[in-house]
Amino acid sequence: MLEFKLITSLLIPLAIGYAVILFISRNQIMPIFLRLALSYGMGMGILAFWMMLLGMFGQTFNLWTVGGPLLGIALILVLFLFISQKNEMKYDDDITYLNEISSSRNESLMSKGLKWLFLFVMIMYIFHNIFYVFWHAMNVPISTWDAIATVAFKAKIFYYEKSLPPLNFLPHKTYPLLVPLLQTWVTLNLEQWSDQLIKIIFPCAFLSYLCIQYYFLRFFTNKVWAILGCTILLSSNFFIYHATISYRDFFLMYYNCSTIMFLLLWSAHKEKSFYLLMASFFAGFASITKLEGTAFMMIYFFLFLLINFYFKGSYVKNRWINMIRFIVPVITIWIPFHIFKLVTGVVNSDKTQLEFSVEKILLIPQIILGFANNLFLSGNWNIVWWVMLISLIHWGRKRKNIEVKLISLSIILFFALYAAVALMTANYTWIAGENRITGLSRLILHFYPLSVLLIVLLNYPERPKSVD
Amino acid sequence: MSKHPVSFQNHEINFKIIAFAMVCFVLCLTIFLFLQGYIFHFSIATFILKFKQSLYYPHYNQIPFGTVNDVNIQYVFMCFVFSTILISGIILKVFSHFKPRKFNISFAPIMASIGIISLVFLAGVQQIRRTEHLTYKKKMFDDKTDAEKNKMIFGSKYEFARISQKFFLRSHQGKLLTDLDVGKSPSMFYHRVLSYYLYPKVSVRIKNNYPEDVLILFFKKNALESIPDNYQILFKSENNNYILAAKNSIQR
Numbered sequence: 001m002l003e004f005k006l007i008t009s010l011l012i013p014l015a016i017g018y019a020v021i022l023f024i025s026r027n028q029i030m031p032i033f034l035r036l037a038l039s040y041g042m043g044m045g046i047l048a049f050w051m052m053l054l055g056m057f058g059q060t061f062n063l064w065t066v067g068g069p070l071l072g073i074a075l076i077l078v079l080f081l082f083i084s085q086k087n088e089m090k091y092d093d094d095i096t097y098l099n100e101i102s103s104s105r106n107e108s109l110m111s112k113g114l115k116w117l118f119l120f121v122m123i124m125y126i127f128h129n130i131f132y133v134f135w136h137a138m139n140v141p142i143s144t145w146d147a148i149a150t151v152a153f154k155a156k157i158f159y160y161e162k163s164l165p166p167l168n169f170l171p172h173k174t175y176p177l178l179v180p181l182l183q184t185w186v187t188l189n190l191e192q193w194s195d196q197l198i199k200i201i202f203p204c205a206f207l208s209y210l211c212i213q214y215y216f217l218r219f220f221t222n223k224v225w226a227i228l229g230c231t232i233l234l235s236s237n238f239f240i241y242h243a244t245i246s247y248r249d250f251f252l253m254y255y256n257c258s259t260i261m262f263l264l265l266w267s268a269h270k271e272k273s274f275y276l277l278m279a280s281f282f283a284g285f286a287s288i289t290k291l292e293g294t295a296f297m298m299i300y301f302f303l304f305l306l307i308n309f310y311f312k313g314s315y316v317k318n319r320w321i322n323m324i325r326f327i328v329p330v331i332t333i334w335i336p337f338h339i340f341k342l343v344t345g346v347v348n349s350d351k352t353q354l355e356f357s358v359e360k361i362l363l364i365p366q367i368i369l370g371f372a373n374n375l376f377l378s379g380n381w382n383i384v385w386w387v388m389l390i391s392l393i394h395w396g397r398k399r400k401n402i403e404v405k406l407i408s409l410s411i412i413l414f415f416a417l418y419a420a421v422a423l424m425t426a427n428y429t430w431i432a433g434e435n436r437i438t439g440l441s442r443l444i445l446h447f448y449p450l451s452v453l454l455i456v457l458l459n460y461p462e463r464p465k466s467v468d
Numbered sequence: 469m470s471k472h473p474v475s476f477q478n479h480e481i482n483f484k485i486i487a488f489a490m491v492c493f494v495l496c497l498t499i500f501l502f503l504q505g506y507i508f509h510f511s512i513a514t515f516i517l518k519f520k521q522s523l524y525y526p527h528y529n530q531i532p533f534g535t536v537n538d539v540n541i542q543y544v545f546m547c548f549v550f551s552t553i554l555i556s557g558i559i560l561k562v563f564s565h566f567k568p569r570k571f572n573i574s575f576a577p578i579m580a581s582i583g584i585i586s587l588v589f590l591a592g593v594q595q596i597r598r599t600e601h602l603t604y605k606k607k608m609f610d611d612k613t614d615a616e617k618n619k620m621i622f623g624s625k626y627e628f629a630r631i632s633q634k635f636f637l638r639s640h641q642g643k644l645l646t647d648l649d650v651g652k653s654p655s656m657f658y659h660r661v662l663s664y665y666l667y668p669k670v671s672v673r674i675k676n677n678y679p680e681d682v683l684i685l686f687f688k689k690n691a692l693e694s695i696p697d698n699y700q701i702l703f704k705s706e707n708n709n710y711i712l713a714a715k716n717s718i719q720r
Contacts, residue, residue: 108483110483111482111483114483125591125592125595128595128599129595129598132598132599132602135602135605135606136602136605139605139606139609139610140605140609140617141614141617141618141621143621143622144528145528145657145660146528148657148660148661148664149657149660149664152664153660153663153664153667153673156664156667156668157667157674160639160667160668161676165674169674169675170674171673171674194614195614195618196614196617228584231588231591232584232587232588232591234591235587235588235590235591235594237523237524237526237531237594237598238530238531240598241526241527241528241531242528245528247528374530376542376546377533377540377542377543378530378531378532378533378542379523379524379525379530379531379532379533379534379542380530380531382587382590382591382594383542383545383546383549383583383586383587383590384587386546386549386583387580387583387584387586387587390553390579390580390583391580391583393576393579393580394576394577394580397576437529437530438529438530439529440530441529441530441531442528442529455584458580459577459580459581459584461482461577
């Protein structure tokens with residue numbers, strides 16, 4: 001019975017997300033697994049946003065107040081689509097199969113055999129890790145610091161109080177609330193608190209992200225390279241472990257990297273507003289996951305401006321429409337929580353106070369060393385960052401590829417952002433100071449998958465047409 | 469305008485590159501396993517075991533890489549990878565000098581292929597460690613209830629909180645008294661654990677709507693003397709490290 005309730009807690013946001021994706025993707029064909037993966041991220045984000053609004057207005061949390069209106073809206077969207085599409089049976093290009101594998105007539109039997117063997121081993125590796133993540137998440141109870149101290153603790157408070165208490169009463173009161181709210185939602189469905197079952201949202205996010213990345217890589221490369229990309233992604237111990245524990249960083253990674261991927265897809269297909277809208281929604285959800293998500297909006301906006309105004313491909317009028325399409329969802333999701341903090345007098349956080357002095361510039365070598373140690377000499381990332389550096393040998397051949405340039409730029413911007421945060425706020429200690437062991441790895445996790453995307457795109461032997 | 473990538477593939481060249489990279493990798497790995505005996509003074513089997521054992525120690529803040537003879541194993545592995553790249557470059561140069569038509573392949577993809585092969589190899593060995601870790605966790609956690617698992621992880625802190633909850637019918641506001649420095653690890657974490665498991669019956673970290681009428685004494689010296697007269701002891705551990713006290717007037 002509990003298992004049934006657990007599944008229901010996932011199916012409802014999945015249904016909501018599915019309806020919204022259906023609405024904004026309209027006539028675009030999409031593989032069902034990709035649609036479900038995106039529905040999960042969208043549904044969870046919308047659910048958390050709605051719960052946040054309910055809490056802000058002092059409403060109680062129960063299945064009817066939370067799930068009811070959202071399911072109602074989902075039903076209306078589906079009905080609207082059904083009625084409007086009865087008259088239009090036009091279908092657009094399949095958005096994922098644009099890079100059909102060319103016939104492999106020239107491939108020898110031996111190389112074909114080795115390719116299939118390699119694929120089989122990689123798929124087994126991926127499935128084994130999926131099993132590991134699900135087993136670990138669902139059988140080992142909450143035991144890690146942030147889970148006990150903030151994330152799950154807040155979720156517990158929201159569940160037993162049946163609403164959002166005044167932010168001033170909460171530990172780490174300025175922190176956004178997406179993950180605790182999602183765990184509260186799961187508990188509302190279970191009708192009892194469980195230190196294990198509330199973690200279901202993490203392995204599901206893991207699976208969803210894996211699907212999104214697979215299809216993204218498949219869009220720009222082929223099946224083999226997409227699976228290789230997933231294999232490389234899962235080689236990171238830190239990535240795998242964080243998919244099993246109740247930390248907000250995994251969800252921030254999910255929304256952050258998905259936003260970047262959607263912006264890249266949009267840059268290759270500017271006429272498909274679906275990609276831009278998805279990027280915008282996910283950017284908004286990232287901003288209500290962790291404080292860093294708000295800072296990431298600068299990077300998203302910069303990339304958007306670059307793609308929209310600098311790279312060719314759309315008319316002037318469309319560029320301004322694209323601005324609206326991107327800004328409105330992001331701001332709509334981002335602003336309410338910050339207004340709420342302002343209204344309740346919970347604005348200042350020691351983590352966001354500016355503290356800059358000229359002497360801090362001397363700390364730059366320490367910051368670079370701190371990053372280097374973590375990227376290249378820790379057990380977090382396998383040798384992924386090393387391989388990314390080695391893969392840059394292909395830069396000459398790929399320098400005209402827009403996606404390679406944008407991902408490289410994104411990675412540099414994320415490092416620059418964290419370096420700036422270390423220099424200009426009190427967070428130096430968590431990034432490169434004495435407490436870096438408690439914080440830096442989790443900061444890098446937020447954009448680690450971009451290094452995997454870059455490895456695959458740099459090494460992929462074909463020459464894509466998407467050049468500027 | 470749609471942008472479909474051009475799809476041409478020279479499978480023969482790709483196969484040559486990967487095959488060459490694989491052969492170089494296996495060759496260098498074999499040589500390295502023999503040479504390591506002179507550096508680390510381990511047998512091949514012992515070195516492989518130590519290498520595998522150093523690969524997966526999960527932690528939520530940072531996962532360390534193990535060491536072999538106090539040398540970071542990642543450092544050792546990357547030295548091996550770069551040596552392999554160097555040696556493969558020399559081999560390619562020599563072979564392309566004698567058989568230019570057959571070995572007319574660029575070094576850049578070979579270099580990147582060796583990097584990826586090394587990564588995949590390390591991931592494979594690491595997966596053995598992950599499997600061992602999973603087996604270990606399964607032995608620890610299979611066939612146990614939630615309470616048994618929590619007790620296994622948090623010990624007396626969880627047990628005390630679990631027993632304390634049974635004394636109350638509704639929520640109470642509590643105060644935690646301790647001689648431990650809860651501003652620093654590990655006492656800070658113990659405080660968080662107690663607060664987490666005492667909630668919702670006793671709220672220590674957040675203010676609820678009830679007056680403060682519960683005391684939790686946790687590793688407090690002369691704890692019994694710290695309990696006010698209008699409080700009664702509801703439960704205490706044998707060594708008085710954990711004491712639950714409440715006002716005489718509360719309903720239980």
